[in-house]
Amino acid sequence: MALIDLGNTLFTIILVLAIILIFAKGVVIVQPYQQALEIRLGQYKGRLNPGFRWVIPFITEVIKIDLRTQVMDVPRQEVITKDNSPTNVDAIVYVRVVDPEKSAFEVSNFRMATVALAQTSLRGIIGDMELDEILYNRELINNRLRDILDRETDQWGVKVERVEIKEVDPVGAVKQAMTEQTAAERERRAAILRADGEKRSAILTAEGMRQSMILEAEGDRQSKILRAEGDRKSRILQAQGEAQGLRILSLGSRPLDKKAITVLSLDALKQMSDGQATKIIFPFELSGLIKQSARFLGEEAEELIDEDWKEITLDESILGKSPAEEGIEDAAEYVKEIEKKIQTLEDPTTPVNGESPNPADNPFVNLE
Secondary structure, eight states, X not given: OHHHHHHHHHHHHHHHHHHHHHHHHTEEEEOTTEEEEEEETTEEEEEEOSEEEEOOTTTEEEEEEXXXXXXXXXXXXXXXXXXXXXXXXXXXXXXXXXXXXXXHHTOSOHHHHHHHHHHHHHHHHHHTSOHHHHHHOHHHHHHHHHHHHHHHHGGGXXXXXXXXXXXXXXXXXXXXXXXXXHHHHHHHHHHHHHHHHHHHHHHHHHHHHHHHHHHHHXXXXXXXXXXXXXXXXXXXXXXXXXXXXXXXXXXXXXXXXXXXXXXXXXXXXXXXXXXXXXXXXXXXXXXXXXXXXXXXXIIOOOOSSOGGGGGOOOOGGGTOOOSOHHHHHHHHHHHXXXXXXXXXXXXXXXXXXXXXXXXXXXXXXXXX
16 A cells, blocks of 8 residues: 555656656747747747747747847868959858747848858959959948849848958969069159159259359348448448548648748748758759749848639538538538638738728738
8 A cells, every 4th residue: 555655646746747858848038139949849929029938848849039239251272263263252141030920930031141152252252352452442242242142032031231351362473573663663652752752853953053043142242232332322421521631731822922932932841851862852843942932032022922822712512411520510610710811811901700800810921
């Protein structure tokens, strides 16, 4: 009896465990980024939304589809370009499932199918382009490949979001030729830049020399003008000085009579004779000087003042305007004093500035 009770207990435990295992077998957890498809006995029943779901175990198949954007790497492959340049090309494709039923029922493996389609399409696109176009027009290749893949994968419920060419690597010989071409192109550009720099340098140098010559000529012209202006002023001042000196000399010599001139001439002869020169040149007529000396010694008396001096008229305009006004004013004062003395000699009784002159003050009255 005890054995029967023990057997019943074990059967009950086994039955409970079996029920639990069967129930657990039907539990399905769908993630938020997934979409599950329920297939029971070979018949599609519908979608299972994310969360906790339970299906009939053993007769129900659940296919989970990832709805996130997936990255597929297109393997590296060698492609012959339009200009017969072997080139290694690879790419990356970004796809996303938009129709879970099509991705599960229309194609056995949409990932493998998409990668294979990308390889063949890329080979066709690269084959229709030259190597230089491939290197410079990657964006064009990306857009064309994306359009082709998106059109073909639309029936699989897959959306191709983006395609990027990872690397375009020509084979060794082609790469070496490209390297040489690039080096030659850079040398050409460098030569052009050097030539342009030399040309600009020559232009700037010539322009600098031209401006320098212009400035030098302008400076020389201004210097000559200033020098000529200074020379002109110097000559004017020198001429004014000589004119003033001649006027002062003429005014000072007016009261001199022939006797005084004779004395001065004899004194000049004395000074000339004191030298050690063996030849003496006389700047005047010696016979006239001797005759005048004889008259001075008492043979004949001369008048005090020569009448010819009265006809001399001095022109004030010969003095002009001098920058050195102080010296001119002093000379003018001295000239006025001499004119007063001359007026006194000509007419001792004539008042000068309202005052009657004293004959005794005339130094030339009693010359004899």
